[in-house]
Amino acid sequence: MKKTTKAIWNVGLIAALLILLFLLEQVLPSSSMLFMVLKKGAIYALVAVSMNLLNGFTGLFSLGQAGFMLLGAYTYAILTIPVESRASVYQYFDGGIVQFSIPVPLALIAGGIVAAVFAFLIGLPVLRLKSDYLAIATLGFAEIIRAVFQWDKLGPLTNGSNLLRNFPTFNSVLYPFIVAGICIGLIVLLINSTYGRAFKAIRDDEIAAEAMGINLAHHKQLAFVISSFFAGVSGGLLAMYQTTIQASMFRSSMTYEILLIVVIGGIGSITGSCIGSFLFIACSEWWLRFLDNSNLYIGDFHLTFMRPGFRKVVFSIIIMAIVLFYRKGIMGDREFSIEAVQKFFRKRFKKKQTVEGGSSHE
């Protein structure tokens, strides 16, 4: 397939998706679970892709995602709460010290930048570490950030351990899709550039990559900062989705969830992370919800083991099964594209032809 036709296909697909979402919003009531899943799924897709950029493409096993999301979410919230409602939000801190607010898109970018700056600073020492030491150091860093943001002395800025609220949010499901879509698009462009190839070289063999003239420290730092930038943006989006935020939300279990999404989708596959994220959110929040119903009967038999929480148990067993028996995830390290789908069907079709026609040579 030619490059232009491929581009047209992709643009067409994205347009079709957006139109479909728009139509769905007109037809279905806005309280539908579907929209909840789609909104949260889009946000998690962005952070999963940003984590995949590190874990899947650069081979840096980082578990700091929740910390960077926290930075993004707080920056967004602090910068956008309208001046008139600051007094009520920061009621224990005399209205806080920030007495201005900036437009939403700028605040999202600012969230990303703050996360990126912190990533740069923490990356200087931490990125020298190898595999699991890096993982535990970044995890520790996320915990430190969480503790610092709950500190009373920083109250005028962060509102201590109280909720931040009243900042602008979104209603339409299109909003997170467009923002996350643009960000994921940028990551894809990065991965397909020379930098992306350098990242993959580092992942496959650090020593060989260094011998080929790739500056390890520089590229690792770059991947770490960029990944954190997008994690920060997704943190801002998450704040918009949740409508209130609190530092205690961003526990390490959040990072684990994102990591599991990346694994389910396939480490090293962008589309895999997106698909994995929607499946993960849909399963954990929606599709398995019937398992929490404690009044379920089969005939006369009361299924007493079904009660709130059972859904999560079933869900984690499914995840364990994927981790153990289906290690490559849904997509492995391949990407979903029109070309691949066409190839897949053509191959099937051809096979049939050869069987029917005896031996055919091409």
Added chain:
Amino acid sequence: MEWITKNLPYLMAGISVGGQYALIAIGYTMVYGILRLINFAHGDIFMVAGLIMVYAVTVMPMPLAIVLVIAATVALGFFVERAAYKPLRSAPRMSVMISAIGVSYLLQNLALYITGGLSQQYPAIPWLSDTVTILGATTKRVTLVTPVLTVALVVVLVLLIKYTKIGMAMRAASRDFETSQLMGIKLNSVISMTFVIGSFLAAIGSMLYFTNYTGVTPTAGAMPGLKAFVAAVFGGIGSIPGAVIGAFIIGICENIIKGLGWTTFSDAFTFALLIVILIAKPTGLFGEKAIDKV
């Protein structure tokens, strides 16, 4: 003298918590020594041990419950290794670590399901939870018992590793996985034994730890688990005395920080210490220097 009576409770609490971290940290450090795996599920096994105790005392007398907790925790550790780590023996290290995170997620959700998310009241173990007074500071007896018991268990463990056949096999396996296999060491049973010892110590640790705190929640194991791991890294991962010393240092520092009124930062301090150690001396206090061969 006044200073001592004022700060003694924190120091004692620190030594006690340090001992409890040490018991957990040994599980991390031994598993890491052999499998090069951060066993993220270890903290949750510790939490499950606490929960088993909560439920066991409702149906049986205390001594029996203690035995059951130890047996069930050991069985759980053994089972987790067989079910979740053994099938991935030849997989990349990251897969095993992800599997460990999966197990941790499963155990936490299972605990959430069983407890209904409520904090469960930990039973008072007679004698251990009695109140005693030393130098004007009141504390539970467990605070005094912990360091003694910890040191005793560690001495036994070190002797076990130094002088028994299985201990020798463990040392061989942690030195060189493949060669030890060629020498006829049954690797699977050595690894299982490591998990059994780790879980046994975690079970004891949980009894001591939860006696000091009131409740067991499904996420109660996560933080002590991480801190114990930090202790293991601090002391030099793979080294048992290192893990114990690291755990005591972390426990004491943490409680001194609490005593200074910086409670918010007691967790953050532990991780800051970890990052500093990893950067300054990645092999920890007693770790051996690893050489990367190209």
